[in-house]
Amino acid sequence: MTGETREKIYENEHDAVNDFIERKEAMGRSRRTLNAYSRTLKSFFHEEFPDLAPQDVEVRHIEDYVGALAARDLSQNTKRRYLESLSSFFGWAMKRPRFENITGNPAAVVLEEIPQKYRERPDCATWESAKKIIHNIAEPRNKAIAVILAKTGCRIREALEIEHDDLMLDEGFIRLRERKGGSQTVVPVDNEVEHAIKRYQLIRPDDDSNYLFLSVRGNRVNTTQVQRAVRDAAVKAGVMDEGETRFHRKFTPHTFRTVFTTLMRNQGMKDHILQHIRGDANNRTMDVYTRVDRNDARQEYLECIKSLDL
Template sequence: MSNTSTQQSSTQDHVEYFLDDIRYQGKSPRTQAAYERVLRDFETYLSSRDLSLSGANHRDCMAYIHQLRGEVASSTVATYASYLHRFYDYMTRVDVFDNNPMAIVVEELDESINTDPTRRDISVTAMRSFLESATHPLDRAVLMMLLKTGIRAGELCNLDTRDVFLAESPIESTHRPRLDGRPDSLYIDSAPANGTVYNGERRSASNKRKRATTIPVDDELQAVLTEWLAARPDPVSDADPLFVSTSDDWGKRLSPAMVHHLIETHAREYGWYREGGGPEENVTPHYFRHFFTTHLRDRTGDRGVVKYLRGDVAKDVIDTYTHDWGNRVREEYRDNIYSLL
């Protein structure tokens, strides 16, 4: 171990050292929190056996992974193992640790991360009932926005009022020029990125789509957004964010962590979320993107329209649907979007 690394790690615990580094690398707060949760749990496990992160060997790591089996989903076991492997691999490469005891564990692991899990099969009727359980204007607006548009949590958080053009709005706002002639529409830009300044405000989330997308706003989403805007606290930011906190961070832009907490709370109360459950079981913001894709695709029979709305990159999709937005995308969406109210 180098002297510099020894000095750094002696004044800061290993987990904090690693978390600081991945924060500087631009990892999202949600990713940082996920790593911290797993690493602290592993650290607690080792501590109960009078061991430390720097002193653990491959058998200690194997024992930890083994005790997870039966408590969490198979894919979650693999995820925990991958987080520990990345932690040890990085700490070894920067000379804080001498070796990576997780390397052999990962090589021999039976479980694997399921990148395309079979998710809950939730009907429109069941989702409608779930939405009825959310009575707060902010909660209803967030849930409806995700369900009706298929956008990501980070994309929702980055929305400013200029990105929404409602023919009838309870607030005075100026929509962006790209929405001219497209009333009752939503614009998702591709530019916002975590840590960069966009529309005068430093963002904490990234819009992951490669191309900007215009999405129709149907009557139900318009009604819920109108209700929210009438009750929305004055935003703290001059960027005029569409969704802001109504709790401790009053008036501040929602963060992905807030959106995840909001949805997890409702899903847990409804029996759609279990601690330790994997994506096959738990309803999260990303599940709503899956719900949107599945149900709208089944109704339209047109994968191209759904790909365009999701922001999936394909030259034929972009060329076809961007230039025929008014006639094809809007009509297909309006004719087929499911009713949730």
């Protein structure tokens, strides 16, 4: 799925659904969240149950939908995400008097029966493995991206969305503007991140694009290119075997996030600062009441982060 497709908002034949999407957009939900809502609701009402109105949806319909998802061999967590979108809609609609015919949340009933599965940390998710991989990435652009992933714990999409205006390297910060849930976070970085970015800027294509990381054609780098670079470096470094597909044995760009989190916790970083740097969406409410001073965060970050020996 391309970045443009991930941000598309789908129209629905039911006014209640369109109203739900519009209200969520007005409340500041990100385009990607709105895409997930609208795409799932379109799939449910247009494809699976084209003759079913929202007020007529029952638990059995949701169960049938889960069966259809299971037939596509989707993971349990993926099925949960689909149901979470449906549950968000019904939970919202049943609290609005104008939708008085929607009196329950059948998706929430089924959602309770599908527990979320948590994967164990990959065996190779160590700081030493991360160092070996980064040392085996020769290309400056991909190396800079990997350094950012390892030293901020950000998601790959967040790193690839960095623009020139987001760099505050003289102050020791980078702004991550496309965090999960649509928020922005200014996160601390150290000298190794600064040097990796500046080294890449020396060979960056001369292009007017605002994005920092560009392909040879001047477009924003896509995730596949970075995934391939990390995989090849992991194999070359002996961290994983060629063709490895088992979760606990492979190293991906997202594994850097696990490595960073483990390192920071082991080094004693305060939870609210770690959550702030990671951009954890489920801790947004706490952040309203726990203000994180960026200079305090940077001081603690520098005390906890380790060197990649670049």
